[in-house]
Amino acid sequence: MENRFEHTPPEGQGGWGAYVTPPAVPGQQQNNAGATETQAQVGLCAHVQDLLPALIENDGQIRPEMATTLYGHLAVCKACAREFAEMKRVIQMLAALPPAEMPMDYSGLIMSRIQTEMLSVPGLVAPHPTQAAARPGFGPSVAGAATDTREIEKVIAVASPHFATGAVPSVATTTRQAAGTTAGFASAASVTPQTVAELAQETRTTMRTRERLTLAGIFSALLALAFTTTWGRALLGANWNGVSEGAGQVGDALRHVPLLNWLTVLAGAALSQAGGLVGDTYRSLGSLALQGLALDIGLCVAMYYVLVARRQRGQRLGL
């Protein structure tokens, strides 16, 4: 352990007593007037106390002659001496803390986790190209990828994303999931230098895309059914007639409000008109079954790309 207290006073000569007549500290004013002297003393103590941490740390900022001067002041100033003693005592208390006893030897556990979570997943971690090449299952492209340390760090970071939240065991789960989704990839003789984590992410994204495409297809089929069958058209028409009538009734009701009279007339007319227009439009579309079906599918595909695909892209970028 390094000696942090190199600047020690000569204890053999009476400790602090050796400095009973300290040399002047820089900034110290020799003044006999009582009040001025007290003020100067306060300023001097503040100056000395600023230097005490450096004196304790012995960090080279304090030259030997300055150290002598400081110890001289400490010998005659009780306040500064107490300050210094407390600082030293705090450091002694810290240094006196015993090393915490490990509840177990972690080496076996660590090596086992390295074996199961890292070495058993080809492509996940290869500390060095030579190791990658030496182990079966590593193609040359993986070995090349392993030389990219940023790639390795990224994989490790991805493989252990939950540590910060305290869920350490999920590291194993994540890695196993990644290994499972890339089982085919692992057995291939020539593999691409993509990381397992990226592949797992891609797989998850693909699965989400499939699920959403299926849902979009079912939704499209239902809409097409509604547009192209007689009862579907009737249902839509009846509904839009109902909407139109409802809007008209709302307009009538609002017209009786005195202050909004003219406004409600306009609003009611607009609502009624809009309801009628939409109803007519849908009835026209319903009568043209094939056109309606094409429009419906087109609308669904457009909605899918605008809403779902954009969201997926955002998720992939971690937004």
Add this chain to the structure above:
Amino acid sequence: MEQEDAELVRQTLCGNTAAYNGLVLRYQRQVYNLAYRMLGNAEDSGDLVQETFLRAYGALASFRQDASFLTWLYKIASNLCIDQLRSRKAKSALSLDVELEEGREPAADARACGPEEAAVRDAVQEIVHHAILNLPEKYRVVVVMRHLQDMSVDDIARVLELPTGTVKTHLFRAREMLRGRLRPVLEMETDGKPI
């Protein structure tokens, strides 16, 4: 020591995992100590030791040996500790007191002195341990590294990627905070009561 570490690192990179086991055996205690003083309980500290060595293994190729292997490990461990503490702060689910109850440090050896004296010393050490854990994380990490792990200010600055002056300032403020929190103990000592 550093040459031995460099050789073990080289062998690990060549595929000899047993060499890495040597590094784990050599440094797990230091990493555990850092984690324990930073996190305050044994369970989290054990998890952090494992995670530190796993990450170090994965990133071993990026270890450039311009600092010692232990310093590099401390860098990984301290980052993980700070992440863990921030995550805890965000959750605020567990109170620090509960965690401290779970992870008391082992009692000091009572054979070195009388049982009464050992009990008082243990109590003081417990107070100091609590005082460290109550420091803000940026101050806690420098105090632990400087005064418990005995790292130099330059090494701490390198590990934490801070200017040396900032490390010194953090150390000074941390010690001042500790002095304030340990005031009752210091006053008892000054009054002549043995601690």
